[in-house]
Each structure stands twice: as C-alpha cells, then as structure tokens.
Amino acid sequence: MLHTEIAIIGGGPAGMCAAIAAAGQGARVTLFDRGKKLGGQLVKQTHRFFGSEKEYAGIRGIDIAKILCDEVEKNKLIDVKTDTTILAIYNDGVITYEEGKNYKRITSEKTIIATGASEKMLLFENNDLPGVYGAGAVQTLMNEHGIVPGNKVLMIGAGNIGLIVSYQLMQAGVKVEAIIDASPNIGGYLVHASKVKRLGVPILTSHTIKRALGKESVEGAVICELDEKWQPVSGTEKELDVDVICLAVGLSPQSELLRHTGCEVKYVPGLGGYVPMRDGNLQTTVNGIYVAGDTAEVEEASSAMVEGTIAGLSAAESLGYGKNISELKKSFISDLDSLRSGAVGEKIRSGIQKLGC
Structure with a gap:
C-alpha cells in the first residue's frame, strides 16, 4: 500500500497547476493521468489564449502544456503516474488504480479530483x-x-x-x-x-x-x-x-469519482450538469476531497488553471504547509473573478449562485 500527502487525479491544466501549487508549498504530491502524457486538452489546442499574463495570454495551448509539464517534471516532490486509470475511491480512503497492467492501491491525506469533462x-x-x-x-x-x-x-x-x-x-x-x-x-x-x-x-x-x-x-x-x-x-x-x-454541443463534468467519495452534487445546467458542492477553498462536502477545473464546472482552460492553483494551495495549507497562503489564494480568487466577469461569464456566475456554495 503506497501513501502520499496529496493525490491529484487528472493531469490536465487544473491538475498540473494543483500539483505545482501544492508541491511549491512543500507537500508531497502524486499526480495521476490515464493518458500517455500530461496536458489534457491543452495538447490539442493550437490557438492563443486570452486573459492576463498569469493565465499565459498570447501563448498557444500546446505551448502552455509544455511549460506546465516542465514545471511538474523538475519538482522532485511530484510523483507522476501516466498511463494510469483510477478505478475507485473507497470509504476508507483507499484509491485503487491500474498502472499499465498492474493493479495498485494508494492512500492520501488529501485528494484533488480534476478529471475534466466528456463531450456531449x-x-x-x-x-x-x-x-x-x-x-x-x-x-x-x-x-x-x-x-x-x-x-x-x-x-x-x-x-x-x-x-x-x-x-x-x-x-x-x-x-x-x-x-x-x-x-x-x-x-x-x-x-x-x-x-x-x-x-x-x-x-x-x-x-x-x-x-x-x-x-x-x-x-x-x-x-x-x-x-x-x-x-x-x-x-x-x-x-x-x-x-x-x-x-461541438457542450461538455459534461466527469463526476463519477466524486460520487465514489459520497460528496454532495447538484444538477446545474449552466455549469454543464452534475457538479459538486464546494466551499471557497474548493473543498467538497467531504473533508479532504477537493475539486478543480471542468469537473467543478465546464469553463475555459484559463479558469481551470486558476482553480487548480487554488485547490492545490488549499490542500497544502490544510496539511500545515506554507506561509501567508490565504493572501496568495486571495490574489488567485481575484483572477478567477476577473475571468468570469462581463457578459461571457454570466452563465458561470449565475450557475455558481444556483449551486448555493
């Protein structure tokens, strides 16, 4: 039985940013992804991103994937497991997974679910x-x-x-x-x-x-x-x-693993479907289970990266790592509010309001 401080399920933009943020505060992280390589949807996005410099404005998605992958790989506190499928999360906290052709188990003190969304x-x-x-x-x-x-x-x-x-x-x-x-x-x-x-x-x-x-x-x-x-x-x-x-008729959050944890979910069409209840730290109704990216609500990759960072900082902070994390999170929450501003973000803002978080 393996053990890690923070297990992050999903190696897309949200998951990678969560790993970088948590490990940057000193936490030991295990990052899982079922793909052969990290990057999620970024590896197929050749268009340039909007937003601010923090969200890699003007950089193509495929290049953002390389930047984040490099950051993950150079951090010795992050253990990456690609070509790995998470099978279940049990009530006792055991996470089972298939790595290649091997069946394995791991426990974690905190878990961030960033499994993304599937096409409708x-x-x-x-x-x-x-x-x-x-x-x-x-x-x-x-x-x-x-x-x-x-x-x-x-x-x-x-x-x-x-x-x-x-x-x-x-x-x-x-x-x-x-x-x-x-x-x-x-x-x-x-x-x-x-x-x-x-x-x-x-x-x-x-x-x-x-x-x-x-x-x-x-x-x-x-x-x-x-x-x-x-x-x-x-x-x-x-x-x-x-x-x-x-x-190209929309995406549905992949909430299957969230349901394994028993956290409360709610159907909100404006957010893509069934999404988890969570607090300002992106922690769900189950203590120690966090969420980020399209699993939380279907949105742009820029928002997923910011949410991943907030979830990673929150998980690390709950383990006693870092200093002044609250102030750091405030700046990212402000960035997220900015990305969701205006007419374009109205659907997300109203959806989150309906969620009642």
Whole structure:
C-alpha cells in the first residue's frame, strides 16, 4: 500500500497547476493521468489564449502544456503516474488504480479530483454513421496526429469550441460548409466568430440537424430552422453536401469519482450538469476531497488553471504547509473573478449562485 500527502487525479491544466501549487508549498504530491502524457486538452489546442499574463495570454495551448509539464517534471516532490486509470475511491480512503497492467492501491491525506469533462452528443437520425465526430476527436486527429477527418464539414455548435475547431479545420485545408446552432445567438467570443465569417463560412443560429445522409458513412446532412420554442419549422429543410458532421454541443463534468467519495452534487445546467458542492477553498462536502477545473464546472482552460492553483494551495495549507497562503489564494480568487466577469461569464456566475456554495 503506497501513501502520499496529496493525490491529484487528472493531469490536465487544473491538475498540473494543483500539483505545482501544492508541491511549491512543500507537500508531497502524486499526480495521476490515464493518458500517455500530461496536458489534457491543452495538447490539442493550437490557438492563443486570452486573459492576463498569469493565465499565459498570447501563448498557444500546446505551448502552455509544455511549460506546465516542465514545471511538474523538475519538482522532485511530484510523483507522476501516466498511463494510469483510477478505478475507485473507497470509504476508507483507499484509491485503487491500474498502472499499465498492474493493479495498485494508494492512500492520501488529501485528494484533488480534476478529471475534466466528456463531450456531449446529439440525437438525430443516422448519428451513428462513420463521419460523425465530437469536436475533441477532430482536434485530436488534426492537431496531434496530422490527419484531417474529411473534406467538407458541417459544424454543429457556435460556442468557442465549435468556432475554434472550424477555424483550425480551414487552416488544414478543409472546407466548412456551415456552422449551425440551436440557440438564437452565437455562444462563442466575437473574435472567433469574426474570423470564420471573414473566410465566408455562414453561421446559422436557430438551426439544428434533422438527419445525416449516407449508408456506409456520412454523405450529407439535412438541417432546418427552429422557431422561438426551439421546434423545427416545417418546410425549412436544407440539404448540405458534407462528409463530416462535427458536434461541438457542450461538455459534461466527469463526476463519477466524486460520487465514489459520497460528496454532495447538484444538477446545474449552466455549469454543464452534475457538479459538486464546494466551499471557497474548493473543498467538497467531504473533508479532504477537493475539486478543480471542468469537473467543478465546464469553463475555459484559463479558469481551470486558476482553480487548480487554488485547490492545490488549499490542500497544502490544510496539511500545515506554507506561509501567508490565504493572501496568495486571495490574489488567485481575484483572477478567477476577473475571468468570469462581463457578459461571457454570466452563465458561470449565475450557475455558481444556483449551486448555493
């Protein structure tokens, strides 16, 4: 039976920042990730980040991943376990995991769960045809493996992910026939929408997909308009000649391990689904269990990094490490408030208010 002071589950932006923050205060950390390498979604994000210098503004996600990985690797207090799947967290605090092909167990004094989120899918006729992808899969194919998914794409979802992936597809020489969204408004940043519009891609709001066409794979798609009650408008069907349908319709927090701990969760649509109750230190209703990143609420990677830092500092502080951590946390909480300010952050602010933390 192994033991660590702080176990961090998830090696994406939140998990890496939590490890760096906690170890920076002197705590011994074990960082788990099921991938072959650390980085999470950052390793496929080629766009430049917004925010402040603290949140790596102007730096591409793939480069932020390298910066954080280097910081993790050079800290001798952080033990990294990649290619490792957490299987369960038991009532007695034992964490079981599979490292490679070996089954192992570990206990921790504090645990930070930063497992991220999974892509949501969409119900429509023939949605199981080859050629129907999640946006994350398309990013993995293109940005990690250099493979384009097809030649003509229908993007479903005009949030930041849909807009960014559309632009990346065009950079790779793929034609984006249209971007559609059921909402009457574009959900992503105007700067992303403007880039694809300037390249001649129509963004059709109040539209949805009715069915995919094809027998062996996607050969087309039928879209239609939606009325003010989000119902299909008869006679507005339009057929598009595409061989890829890419779904960017949101993410769901991965809360399975949180449920193992018995912490209280609540369904808040604005935060992505079932999310944990937590306090200002990002500690859940179970003592010693913390949360950060998309597991807590689906948000931008910049916010996930700040939350990871807050959770890491909080866990280290609870073990008696560090000095003046409270003041340090205040500065990061202020950064988080700034990232959530304005109209763009309204959904997150109202969601957290509904959560009642």
